[in-house]
Amino acid sequence: MLPLVTHDELRPLLGAYAAGALAESAAEAVRAHLASGCTECLHDIFSRPVGLPRGGGDESSRTATEPPHDEAERHAVHAPPPAPVRRGRRWGLAVTIVVLALALATFASWTIYDLREREAARHAEAVRLAARVSELEAARAELATRVDGLAHDREAARDEATRQAEAVRATAEENASLTAELEAARGRIATLTRGVQRRDSEIAQLVTGVDEQRAVHDLAATPGVELVRLKPIAPVADAGGHVLWHPARDTILLYAFDLPPLPEGNHYRVRLRLGDGRVEDGPVFRPGPRGDVALPIRLTGGAAHLREVQVVRDSTAEPVLAGQTRPLPSS
Numbered sequence: 001m002l003p004l005v006t007h008d009e010l011r012p013l014l015g016a017y018a019a020g021a022l023a024e025s026a027a028e029a030v031r032a033h034l035a036s037g038c039t040e041c042l043h044d045i046f047s048r049p050v051g052l053p054r055g056g057g058d059e060s061s062r063t064a065t066e067p068p069h070d071e072a073e074r075h076a077v078h079a080p081p082p083a084p085v086r087r088g089r090r091w092g093l094a095v096t097i098v099v100l101a102l103a104l105a106t107f108a109s110w111t112i113y114d115l116r117e118r119e120a121a122r123h124a125e126a127v128r129l130a131a132r133v134s135e136l137e138a139a140r141a142e143l144a145t146r147v148d149g150l151a152h153d154r155e156a157a158r159d160e161a162t163r164q165a166e167a168v169r170a171t172a173e174e175n176a177s178l179t180a181e182l183e184a185a186r187g188r189i190a191t192l193t194r195g196v197q198r199r200d201s202e203i204a205q206l207v208t209g210v211d212e213q214r215a216v217h218d219l220a221a222t223p224g225v226e227l228v229r230l231k232p233i234a235p236v237a238d239a240g241g242h243v244l245w246h247p248a249r250d251t252i253l254l255y256a257f258d259l260p261p262l263p264e265g266n267h268y269r270v271r272l273r274l275g276d277g278r279v280e281d282g283p284v285f286r287p288g289p290r291g292d293v294a295l296p297i298r299l300t301g302g303a304a305h306l307r308e309v310q311v312v313r314d315s316t317a318e319p320v321l322a323g324q325t326r327p328l329p330s331s
């Protein structure tokens with residue numbers, strides 16, 4: 001920029017400036033000061049002649065050495081205008097030039113200043129934008145790194161989930177298979193258990209039947225077997241039956257029919273009176289639909305001591321049928 005020069009420093013330069021004899025840097029300093037609007041210097045510069053004086057001497061000396069009046073009158077028609085007039089025109093031109101120069105200098109300096117300001121602003125803006133671009137680039141790179149990391153984590157999590165799902169499915173299938181096998185095994189065990197129970201029952205019935213049949217057959221085939229008649233005991237009137245008995249055997253066979261029907265849950269019982277006066281309880285039974293029953297009865301001490309066979313109601317001990325193998329001692 002232009003060097004700052006004070007009003008007092010410029011004053012001595014004004015004459016040389018008006019004469020056009022200043023170096024360019026000094027002339028620029030003068031123009032800058034005039035452009036600042038210093039009226040004193042402007043008035044000074046306007047009152048001075050512009051350009052170097054032509055030839056030797058100043059204006060006042062030239063005026064003093066003017067040609068004589070007669071010669072001036074002789075060339076009156078073609079003579080130039082009088083000196084004061086020429087001087088006034090020259091001053092007007094000088095003022096115009098100076099004003100134009102000042103305006104141009106002011107405009108140029110302002111234009112240069114404005115351009116420099118704009119360039120500085122653009123440069124600052126460019127620097128700021130470059131810094132911003134650098135920041136954004138760094139942020140973008142960091143984001144890209146984080147996105148890569150997240151994508152990697154997501155893939156790892158997806159793989160882990162797949163592995164766990166496969167493990168769960170495999171375990172579930174294994175459990176289902178084991179459960180099915182367990183159910184099948186339980187079913188087989190239940191079937192076998194029922195079969196064993198049924199067979200046990202059948203075997204027991206067979207054994208019982210075989211024993212009874214054998215006992216009855218043996219009894220019936222024994223010479224000297226006796227048939228003891230069972231008679232109804234009042235108020236029962238219609239029932240009847242028989243006992244096959246042999247004193248050398250330990251089994252007797254009781255056959256009865258037309259026994260009175262029993263209430264639900266009630267039974268008949270066989271009672272055995274022995275020769276020594278004791279009474280033994282025999283088996284309980286429910287008769288068939290027609291009130292009949294065929295019942296082998298095993299006697300632990302043998303049949304030799306048997307004196308009387310009774311059929312009684314089990315709940316009340318009330319006799320219904322009775323028959324004697326031997327006459328009871330009249331005691």
Ligand SMILES: [Zn+2]
Nearest residue numbers: 007038040041
């Ligand atoms: Zn000044």
